[in-house]
Amino acid sequence: MPVQHDIAEDASAERDEIVAVMIDQVGRLLASEVSVERLTAMERGDAVPELWDKFAELELPLAMVPENAGGIGLDIAQGMRLIRLCGYHAAPAPLVETMLSLHLWTRAGGEPISGPMTFASPRAGRLQVESLGSRLRVYGKLRRVPWSNDGHLLAAGEGREGRAIILLPASAFEKVSRRSIANESRADVTVDLALDEPAKGVVLPIDAQAMEDVLQLGALMRAQQMVGAMQRVLDISIGYSQERAQFGRQISKFQAVQHMLASCATEYAAASAAAEQAGELWGRAGQELAVAVAKARCGEAAGHVAATAHQIHGAIAFTKEYMLHHFTRRLWSWRDEFGNETFWQSRLGHLVCTKGGAALWPLLLGEIAI
């Protein structure tokens, strides 16, 4: 046993080093490639293909695929650090969704596929799976699927045989193009397919926990992207307050502005702590509570940080030409996806009230599992 333990620890330390290198690499790549011009260009079209190619060159889509399935094998906490970085830069390509889709798909036993990929929130619809003799009918509607124009779509399904996760190429569904409040692609998708049984490599059975994980991983993804975007909004606001002068001095010298910056910092700090905690507890007993805490806390912080940052900037950030909206509109978009604050708070509240006051402290310490 001790020998195995050491091996596991070595492997984890080794991966931490890999993550540090990746964070550095991806940070530099995003800083140089994601300009305001690119973000603006994305608003007129879809994901930026050149950027996708750069991600693929670094094998980033495989970051969270297990090593034995040909991936880099980052765990959820490690992968979330990359996802946060993508939020910081508002990366205009579906890298984040692809990383997690491949994780979910390979975990269910699927083979990694190349190219962009996305997954639908189970709250945005589930596909029905019906056995028709030797054929399998898969049908249903999915609302506001992120980046579904670009590649494969992973969707949760259910039927008499149980739950499944289903991989659909872009050609296998119809879509009505829609955009989020941040102008990211969020098409409404209609699926009606007949597949030959066994639909191996397309429809994979999953259990209830794996189905729930699709929702929870999506919520954690958006939470970490929000943390990254909040940090960027804070950095932009600090910078602007030191450049902008009124009444003969930098506005950062006004106490009212300092206090607004401080309140953004505290909310972002709380969001960051909550999201990090959920990444670390993924796969453990405290996962569901921690994810609910993360999505609820990050969503609440996002609203405050976005509103306060706009107030600090004044009119300039209410324009298309200034960069702040690329981040604040993403915050307004991401907080409502994969369950908004009310959804997750309500879940948490039910769990807490069911357990009663005496359980509250042990729940906070992670001593009691739900």
Next chain:
Amino acid sequence: MSTDFRFASLQLPPSAIEIRRRIRAFMREELDAGRYDPQISSWNTWDEEFTRRAGEAGFIGMVWPKEYGGSGATDLDRFVVIEEMLAHSAPCFAHWVADRQTGPQILRFGSERIKRTYLPAIAAGRCYAAIGMSEPNSGSDLASVQTRATRCSGGWRINGTKIWTSSAHRAHVMIALVRTAPANGGRHDGLTQLVIDTSVPGITCRPIYNLCGHHDFNEVHFQDYFVPDDAVLGEVGQGWKLVNHELSFERSGPDRYMSDFRLILDMVDRIGNRPDALQSVEVGRLFAHLSALRRMSAGVAGLLAQGQDPYLEAAIVKDLGTSFEQSVPEIARRLIETQPSSEDDDAYGRCYTETRLFAPGYTIRGGTREIMRGVIARGLGVR
């Protein structure tokens, strides 16, 4: 200036896990024997008997060396003990200040005689402390204190007035920030921290009742009060640096988000296991805030244990934590209809009433919210 704050997860050492088991067994025994009522405002409830038992059980001054009454426990062991005392709504006020800041300040900066006089007594739960910082004209602007110490044979004579001095009428010892020299070079110069023995003549207390009707606050007058040289903390003139060190103990603990813990627990029990829509959303929101705060508070404890000075992170936790605890009674009243009265027959009603009255103080004591935001702004590089 980096906005990468450090709130890493805290891995408690085995000793702290063992301490958690011990303090819980202690609290369980206390509760089972009916030796204390879980108190509405745990660390503001004075109970000398509880403090004495906690001291005898080794839960006060535990991080100090054995020769001064401690057990050489780690800072994280102590973190666990204070968390559990707050979570169990224990009446901790009588030792809170001494254990949190006065004792550690004396241990680090005091003379041998002062250490031997106070530390073993504090650790035994028999010596209480007060904080001598604010004055009638010096609240947030602490460097403007006017209480003066003048040189005399073998020590200093103090004249002046301290105010908002909680428990001064019951405390045996107080650390006072006084001016020992004019602020010629800068307003932070010429300040000194002195250890005050409240049994020595020359000191009088006037009670100030707070809006809850309790006598915690005092106005403390010094008239030709004598302090011997060996009661100076650190060096004469280093008081500003020392008082900021003392404030860092005061600002970073879990007492900055757990003041209302009793009300939260009672509220959850009162709501019961079939919450309505509003109740489940609001309780869920409270839990999400608590969970993030607990993580951050533990993170700060971890940094302190590593010998770092996380002043920015501590200020963030205090600002966030005290704003949170202040919001709790406002949420509670929307979830459970209550007409507040201290004479309510119902324990929940009294708990709500007491908490409602206490809450304005949360964002004032230990440095106001506005001072904290100034500290955070400095940490962000804009001040």
